[in-house]
Amino acid sequence: MSGREAILGKVRNALAANGSASDRQQVVTERLETAPKGIVPARGKLKPAQRVALFRSMAEQVSCTVRQVKKRDTIPRAVMEYLRSKNLPAALRMGDDRRLTRLPWADFHTLDIKTGPSDGDDLSGISYASGGIAETGTVMLQSGSDNPTTINFLPEHHIVVVDAKDIAGDLETLYAKLRRKFGRGGMPRVVNLITGPSRSGDVEQKIVLGAHGPRAVHIIIVDA
Amino acid sequence: MTQHTITSPAFKENARAALNNTQLQRALGNVEQGFIAKRSLAADALPEFDALRDNARDIKNHSLEHLDLYLEAYEAKVIETGGHVHWAQTAEDARGIVLDICRKVDAKIVTKSKSMITEEIGLNDFLEKSGIAPIETDLGEYIIQLRGEAPSHIIAPAVHVNKDEVEEAFRKAHDYLPGNRELEEPEQLLDEARRVLRAKYFEADIGITGANFLVAETGTSIVVTNEGNADLTQTLPRIHVVIASIEKIVPTLEDSAQILRVLARSATGQESSVYTTFSTGPRRPDDPDGPDQYHVILLDNGRSAMLGTEFQEMLRCIRCGACMNHCPVYHAVGGHAYGWVYPGPMGAVLTPSLIGVDKSGHLPNASTFCGRCESVCPMRIPLPKMMRHWREREFERGLNPATARYGLKFWAYFAKRPRLYHFAAAFGLPLLAFFGGRKRRLRKLPFAGGWTRHRDLPAPQTKSFLQQWQKHEARRRGGRT
Numbered sequence: 001m002s003g004r005e006a007i008l009g010k011v012r013n014a015l016a017a018n019g020s021a022s023d024r025q026q027v028v029t030e031r032l033e034t035a036p037k038g039i040v041p042a043r044g045k046l047k048p049a050q051r052v053a054l055f056r057s058m059a060e061q062v063s064c065t066v067r068q069v070k071k072r073d074t075i076p077r078a079v080m081e082y083l084r085s086k087n088l089p090a091a092l093r094m095g096d097d098r099r100l101t102r103l104p105w106a107d108f109h110t111l112d113i114k115t116g117p118s119d120g121d122d123l124s125g126i127s128y129a130s131g132g133i134a135e136t137g138t139v140m141l142q143s144g145s146d147n148p149t150t151i152n153f154l155p156e157h158h159i160v161v162v163d164a165k166d167i168a169g170d171l172e173t174l175y176a177k178l179r180r181k182f183g184r185g186g187m188p189r190v191v192n193l194i195t196g197p198s199r200s201g202d203v204e205q206k207i208v209l210g211a212h213g214p215r216a217v218h219i220i221i222v223d224a
Numbered sequence: 225m226t227q228h229t230i231t232s233p234a235f236k237e238n239a240r241a242a243l244n245n246t247q248l249q250r251a252l253g254n255v256e257q258g259f260i261a262k263r264s265l266a267a268d269a270l271p272e273f274d275a276l277r278d279n280a281r282d283i284k285n286h287s288l289e290h291l292d293l294y295l296e297a298y299e300a301k302v303i304e305t306g307g308h309v310h311w312a313q314t315a316e317d318a319r320g321i322v323l324d325i326c327r328k329v330d331a332k333i334v335t336k337s338k339s340m341i342t343e344e345i346g347l348n349d350f351l352e353k354s355g356i357a358p359i360e361t362d363l364g365e366y367i368i369q370l371r372g373e374a375p376s377h378i379i380a381p382a383v384h385v386n387k388d389e390v391e392e393a394f395r396k397a398h399d400y401l402p403g404n405r406e407l408e409e410p411e412q413l414l415d416e417a418r419r420v421l422r423a424k425y426f427e428a429d430i431g432i433t434g435a436n437f438l439v440a441e442t443g444t445s446i447v448v449t450n451e452g453n454a455d456l457t458q459t460l461p462r463i464h465v466v467i468a469s470i471e472k473i474v475p476t477l478e479d480s481a482q483i484l485r486v487l488a489r490s491a492t493g494q495e496s497s498v499y500t501t502f503s504t505g506p507r508r509p510d511d512p513d514g515p516d517q518y519h520v521i522l523l524d525n526g527r528s529a530m531l532g533t534e535f536q537e538m539l540r541c542i543r544c545g546a547c548m549n550h551c552p553v554y555h556a557v558g559g560h561a562y563g564w565v566y567p568g569p570m571g572a573v574l575t576p577s578l579i580g581v582d583k584s585g586h587l588p589n590a591s592t593f594c595g596r597c598e599s600v601c602p603m604r605i606p607l608p609k610m611m612r613h614w615r616e617r618e619f620e621r622g623l624n625p626a627t628a629r630y631g632l633k634f635w636a637y638f639a640k641r642p643r644l645y646h647f648a649a650a651f652g653l654p655l656l657a658f659f660g661g662r663k664r665r666l667r668k669l670p671f672a673g674g675w676t677r678h679r680d681l682p683a684p685q686t687k688s689f690l691q692q693w694q695k696h697e698a699r700r701r702g703g704r705t
C-alpha cells in the first residue's frame with residue numbers, strides 16, 4: 001500500500017463517525033467555494049485618507065521609512081533623494097513593471113539602472129507593490145518578471161512603491177483582489193507579505209535589523 | 225551534528241543538571257522577561273483578539289474533522305500547479321523521500337529554514353551521513369548547529385545560549401576570518417552570520433522549508449519568518465522542498481488570515497511577522513526567478529493515531545511557543561531537559577503521542593497545573609487536561625513509580641471518605657505551616673527536597689479552603705462560626 005493510501009485510510013477510519021461521506025464532501029466543497037471571512041478587525045475599516053494614514057503609521061512602527069508623493073512622475077526624484085540620504089551609490093535594480101520602467105529616470109543621468117532579477121550584488125532595488133494593508137503596515141508583492149522575487153530579499157535597501165488606492169484595510173480585501181485576478185483557487189507563484197525590514201532576535205532576544213533580507217525598507221506612497 | 229538521542233526518560237536528571245547550570249539560568253531569564261510582556265501588549269492592542277482565538281480554534285477543529293477531504297483537495301491543487309506531493313507515514317519514509325530528491329540532482333549542499341518537522345525526523349544527521357551538507361539559515365538554528373545542539377525552544381531555538389557563547393562558536397567555525405575582529409555585540413554576530421550564509425544560499429542545490437499552513441483551496445504553502453531566510457532558501461536553489469505534517473491544512477486563504485492574526489501576537493508579540501510568504505508550485509513561464517521544482521512532503525508520523533482520541537485537540541497547535549514562554553517549569557529548566565524535539569507544555573502532551581508514553585512519562589508530570597499555558601494558547605488547547613489524560617493512562621498501565629502510585633491511592637482513599645479527609649487535612653496543614661514559619665514560604669520540606677531546593681513552595685494557610693469557606697459562609701449568614 002502506498003503512503004498516500006495508508007495515511008488517508010487511517011485518517012478516514014479515525015473520522016468515520018462524523019457523518020456520511022457525501023455530507024462531509026458537501027461541507028468541504030461549500031467551504032472551499034464560499035471561503036467565509038471570519039472576524040475582520042475593525043481597525044482597518046476606515047475612509048481612504050485615514051486608511052493611508054494608518055498604513056503609514058503602522059509601517060513606521062515596524063521600522064519602515066515612508067514618503068508620500070503626489071504623482072508617479074515624481075518617483076525617480078524621491079528615489080534619488082533616498083539614495084543620497086543613505087549615502088548609497090546611484091544604482092538601482094528593477095523588474096520590467098511598466099509602472100516603473102516608463103518613469104522619467106533619464107532625468108537623472110548618473111543613475112545606473114539594471115533590470116531583471118537581482119544577482120545578489122545590488123545595494124538597492126525597487127518594486128511596485130500590488131497592495132498595502134493598513135491594519136499592519138504591510139505591503140504585498142507578487143512574483144513575475146515585472147517584480148522579480150529576488151529584488152524583495154537580496155538588496156540591502158528595498159524601495160517599495162504602492163498606490164494609495166491599492167492600500168486596503170485588511171488582508172481579506174487583498175485576497176479578494178487576488179481571486180478576481182487569478183480566478184477562484186488560483187494564485188501567483190509567490191505572494192510576499194512584507195512588514196518592515198528583516199530582523200532577528202536570536203541573540204539574547206535583542207532585536208537587530210538586517211538579518212537575511214533587506215536592512216531597510218523605504219515605502220513610497222503615490223497619491224494619484 | 226544535531227543530537228537526536230531521546231533523553232526524555234531522564235527528565236529528572238536533566239532538570240537537576242539544568243537547575244545547576246548558571247549559564248543556562250542566565251539565558252532563561254530572557255524568556256521570562258521578554259516574551260510575556262510583548263505578548264500581553266499585542267493581545268491588548270487588538271480588541272478582537274479573543275474572538276479571533278475562538279475562531280482559530282473552530283477553523284482547526286473543522287479542518288481536522290474533514291482532514292482526509294482537505295488533504296485530497298490540497299494535493300489536487302499542488303499537482304495542478306506543477307508541484308509534486310509525497311506522503312510519508314514515518315520519519316524514515318520522509319528522510320528517504322528527501323534523499324531521493326537529493327540523489328536525482330546529485331545535491332551536495334542543502335539550505336534549510338527553521339523547521340521543527342525536520343528536527344522531528346532527524347533530517348540533518350541523516351543528510352550528513354549520506355554525504356550531503358545541511359546548512360541551517362535561521363540565525364538561532366545556525367548557532368545551535370555550530371554548537372552541535374538541538375533547539376531548546378520551538379521559535380527561539382538558541383534561547384539557552386548567551387552571546388559570549390555565540391561568539392565562541394563563530395570564532396571556531398569561521399576560523400578563516402581575521403582573529404582580531406570585533407564580535408561581542410548581537411549586531412556584529414548577526415552581520416557575520418548574514419555574510420557567511422549569503423554565500424550558502426547561492427551554492428545550495430536544494431532549499432528545504434517547513435510550512436505554517438497548507439491551504440487546500442489553492443495548494444499553497446505558507447511560511448512565516450522575521451529574518452527572510454525561508455525566502456532566500458526557497459527562491460535561490462533549483463528545488464524547493466516543503467516538509468509539513470498533515471495537520472497543517474486549513475481550508476481557505478481566509479482561514480489562514482484568521483490564524484495568522486493570533487500567531488505572531490502569541491509568539492513574539494508582533495502585530496505581524498516580517499515575512500509571510502505564500503508559495504504555489506514551481507517557476508512559471510514568465511518567472512525570471514524561483515525554483516524549477518516544488519515538492520511537498522506530507523508527514524503523518526503518529527498524527528493520524530491522535531485523531532478521534534482525547535489528544536485530537538493537540539493537532540490544533542500552531543507552534544507559537546506561548547505555552548512554554550509562560551510555563552514556570554520551562555522557565556526553571558529550559559527546553560533541553562524535556563529530552564526531545566518539543567519542550568514545554570505542548571511537548572509534554574505531544575511527545576508521548578509521537579514517541580510513546582513509556583519513554584516520556586515524566587513530561588506530563590512536569591507541570592504545576594497552574595493553567596497559564598492554556599490561558600495563553602491561541603488555539604485554546606486544554607493542555608493541563610491533556611497532561612492529566614497522560615497521567616491517567618500512565619497510571620492505568622502501571623508506569624508510575626511505586627511511591628506515586630502509593631501516594632495517589634492513599635489520597636484516593638481519603639478523598640472518597642470526605643469526613644476522614646477533612647479530619648486529615650485539618651491535622652496535616654498546621655504541620656506544613658510549622659515548617660513554613662512566619663514568611664509562609666517553605667524552603668525545606670521533609671521528603672520533598674527535590675522540589676524546594678530550587679524554588680520556594682508557598683506554605684498553605686493553616687485552615688483548609690473548606691474550613692475557611694465554611695467560616696466565611698457562617699459569618700455571612702449571621703456571625704456564628
Ligand code: SF4
Nearest residue numbers: 541542544545547601
Ligand atoms: S500548544 Fe498552544 S501555546 Fe503551545 S505552541 Fe501550540 S498553539 Fe502555541
